[in-house]
Each structure stands twice: as structure tokens, then as C-alpha cells.
Amino acid sequence: MVEHVTENHGVGGSIPPLGTISDLTTPALVLDRSRLEANASRMRAKVQSLGVMLRPHVKTSKSIDVLHVLAGVDAGPITVSTLAEARYFFAHGVTDILYAVGVAAVKLPEIAELIRSGCKLRVILDTVEAAKAVRAFVEAEQVPIEVLIEIDSDGHRAGVAPNDLLLIEIGRSLGPSLVGVMTHAGASYDCRTTAEFEAMAEQERSLTVQAAERLRTAGHPCPIVSVGSTPTVHYSCGFDGVTEVRAGVYAFGDLVQSELGTCTTDDIAIGVLASVIGHNRQHDRVLIDAGFLALSRDRGTAALPIDWGYGAVCDPVSSEIIQDLTVSSTNQEHGIVTARSGEIDFDRFPVGSRVKILPNHACATAAAYDRYFVTEGGEQIVAVWDRVNGW
Numbered sequence: 001m002v003e004h005v006t007e008n009h010g011v012g013g014s015i016p017p018l019g020t021i022s023d024l025t026t027p028a029l030v031l032d033r034s035r036l037e038a039n040a041s042r043m044r045a046k047v048q049s050l051g052v053m054l055r056p057h058v059k060t061s062k063s064i065d066v067l068h069v070l071a072g073v074d075a076g077p078i079t080v081s082t083l084a085e086a087r088y089f090f091a092h093g094v095t096d097i098l099y100a101v102g103v104a105a106v107k108l109p110e111i112a113e114l115i116r117s118g119c120k121l122r123v124i125l126d127t128v129e130a131a132k133a134v135r136a137f138v139e140a141e142q143v144p145i146e147v148l149i150e151i152d153s154d155g156h157r158a159g160v161a162p163n164d165l166l167l168i169e170i171g172r173s174l175g176p177s178l179v180g181v182m183t184h185a186g187a188s189y190d191c192r193t194t195a196e197f198e199a200m201a202e203q204e205r206s207l208t209v210q211a212a213e214r215l216r217t218a219g220h221p222c223p224i225v226s227v228g229s230t231p232t233v234h235y236s237c238g239f240d241g242v243t244e245v246r247a248g249v250y251a252f253g254d255l256v257q258s259e260l261g262t263c264t265t266d267d268i269a270i271g272v273l274a275s276v277i278g279h280n281r282q283h284d285r286v287l288i289d290a291g292f293l294a295l296s297r298d299r300g301t302a303a304l305p306i307d308w309g310y311g312a313v314c315d316p317v318s319s320e321i322i323q324d325l326t327v328s329s330t331n332q333e334h335g336i337v338t339a340r341s342g343e344i345d346f347d348r349f350p351v352g353s354r355v356k357i358l359p360n361h362a363c364a365t366a367a368a369y370d371r372y373f374v375t376e377g378g379e380q381i382v383a384v385w386d387r388v389n390g391w
């Protein structure tokens with residue numbers, strides 16, 4: 001059994017070997033560092049070619065070691081989705097943090113504490129109520145909280161429409177706390193063709209730039225224009241007027257991303273190692289010890305051309321997908337593997353053997369784990385990296 005270590009144990013040096021994935025108890029989250037590095041450099045090349053700054057969203061990995069691969073050792077600006085991530089990354093030396101979930105007033109004291117400790121932590125909001133709460137807090141506590149107004153660029157989730165009068169009212173309510181606008185075009189996940197993705201990326205960009213211009217015209221300085229999702233950044237043809245882009249899931253890739261064309265299944269960097277725990281020959285099922293708590297309930301590929309059930313079944317070492325198989329259903333701790341063709345070759349999966357399951361949605365699957373067992377694509381574990389969960 002591999003001991004829990006929270007720091008990076010590189011190969012070589014005087015640190016004893018960490019064993020192999022055969023030593024791991026299951027389920028366990030395995031991260032292929034070579035794939036992560038390749039995904040990271042592809043994204044860096046893309047944003048460099050378009051001349052815009054990348055603010056990776058770390059909600060996918062929630063790991064300082066992963067961030068170092070994404071952004072280099074002096075990790076630059078990041079996006080977070082929880083204050084637990086903000087605290088963790090700040091404790092690891094990251095100071096430029098955008099907390100990109102509409103801020104609840106109850107969190108302002110904790111946000112102020114981070115800011116007073118030297119963290120440049122910015123927040124987002126899209127209501128007058130929240131803007132007034134932040135302004136009142138800033139004035140009462142004399143703490144400078146900087147705010148981006150969330151823009152609705154796709155009708156998908158949150159934000160103010162760029163042409164809504166509300167935008168200016170929120171700007172007015174914020175006063176000097178206003179520093180920019182941001183959006184996340186989650187509707188990019190509904191695009192299917194390159195033309196649709198490119199049009200969505202352009203819509204995300206142009207509507208957010210338009211919102212910034214309206215605020216400026218109304219006399220409110222708006223230096224930051226922040227946009228992004230993995231699909232819109234991947235398919236974007238230009239970021240005129242944008243100061244930074246945010247993408248997160250590109251770091252690991254997943255089955256959804258492979259179907260959206262932002263990566264291939266050979267780029268997917270994480271998988272859940274599971275043990276075969278039973279053979280149900282009557283119903284042609286192999287049972288594994290990874291159910292919905294280990295794989296997540298995410299069924300993101302259900303509406304995509306290839307429905308991978310709860311995940312794609314792979315060889316545990318080569319990560320080669322066994323195309324005929326999926327985890328077709330799950331209970332809490334059981335995964336049920338079936339064959340699309342109907343018949344399973346039980347001899348290929350003896351009880352006690354291992355499989356690796358590639359996730360539909362990397363962020364959701366990784367959320368069940370507190371560490372990554374890192375490999376270079378083979379059996380050897382070269383490091384154990386921690387991650388932060390909770391809120």
C-alpha cells in the first residue's frame with residue numbers, strides 16, 4: 001500500500017520509490033503527468049498565439065502541483081470556485097485569485113480576511129442587492145474588495161445582459177469597487193459543429209466587450225474583461241478587447257471534451273483505478289468497486305454521439321479504451337460494466353484484476369478524491385499530489 005504523502009516526490013533523487021499502481025487500494029484516482037503536461041502546453045500555445053493572458057480555473061484539479069504544471073512554478077493568476085480553493089492556493093503562494101461564483105454576503109468577512117493577508121482576491125456578482133452589500137461592507141470595514149460584474153453572454157446560467165439597464169445600475173451601486181466584467185459561455189457545451197463553437201466563442205467575446213464599453217461610456221472604469229470556457233478558448237479565433245481568458249477542464253480533458261473536439265480520448269489525463277469484484281454471468285455483467293461516489297453521477301455524454309455511460313473502461317496501465325465496454329450503471333459503491341455487443345469476455349477480467357475508468361466530466365469525478373497518484377503513463381507511481389475539497 002502506498003503511504004499518503006502530500007508533497008511532490010519526483011522520480012530519482014533519494015526518496016524511496018512509491019510503488020506501482022498494482023500496490024494501490026481501489027478506487028484510486030490516477031493522473032498521467034505526461035498527458036497533463038501536453039494538455040497544458042497546448043492551451044498555453046493557443047492563448048499565446050491569440051495574445052491573451054490565461055487565468056486557469058483550478059476547480060478541475062484543486063491542486064498546487066497541477067497548477068505548477070499548467071502555469072509554471074511561479075503560478076500566476078488563477079480562477080477558483082470555492083473559498084477553500086482560495087485559502088489553499090494562497091497558502092501555497094498564489095496571490096492573484098478570481099473567485100468566480102456569485103458572491104454571497106455571508107462570505108465577505110472571510111474574503112476580507114484573505115485580502116487583508118495580502119491576497120488579491122476578486123469576486124463576481126450580478127445583482128444590485130449583492131453590489132450594495134459589498135459596497136456597505138467595504139465602507140464599514142474599510143477593506144478594498146474588487147468586483148467584476150458577471151455578464152450573461154449565452155442565456156445559459158447567470159449574469160446581466162450586456163444591454164440591460166441593470167448593468168449600469170450595478171456599476172453605480174459598486175462605485176470604486178468595480179474593476180471589470182466577466183462571463184462564462186456554458187452554452188458552448190451545446191455546440192456541435194466547428195462553426196457553432198466559433199460563433200459561440202465570438203458571441204462570448206463580443207457581448208462581454210460590449211458590456212465593458214457600456215460601463216465605460218457611463219463613466220465607470222472597467223479595465224478587466226474576462227471570458228472563457230474550455231470549448232470557447234479552444235475554438236476562439238481572436239480575443240480583441242479581452243484582457244484574460246479562463247479555462248479549467250482542459251487540464252485533464254474528459255470524455256465530454258473528447259466528443260466536443262477539444263481533446264482526444266488519448267489526452268485524458270485522469271482515470272479511476274477500480275478492482276473487478278464480481279462476475280454476473282447470468283446478465284453478462286462485470287462488477288467493479290467504483291460506483292457513483294467514485295465516478296460521479298455525471299452523465300455528460302448521454303446526449304453526445306457516443307454515450308459512455310458512467311465512464312469508458314480501459315486497460316489500467318496503457319489506458320487503452322476497451323471500445324465495446326462501458327460502465328452502464330452504478331450504485332453507490334458498485335459499477336456495472338456491460339458490453340455494447342451484449343457479451344462480455346469474463347476471462348479478460350478475472351476477479352481481483354484492475355481496470356481504469358475514464359471520466360465523463362473530470363471535475364465531477366476528481367471531486368471524490370483527496371489525492372492524485374501520479375504516473376508517467378506506466379505502472380510506476382512517481383508522485384502523490386494532494387488536492388483541496390470542501391468549501
Ligand SMILES: Cc1ncc(COP(=O)(O)O)c(C=O)c1O
Nearest residue numbers: 057100184229230246247248249
Ligand atoms: C465561471 C467559470 N469560468 C471558467 C470555467 C471554466 O470552464 P471549463 O470547465 O469549460 O474549462 C467555468 C467552469 O464551469 C466557470 O464556471
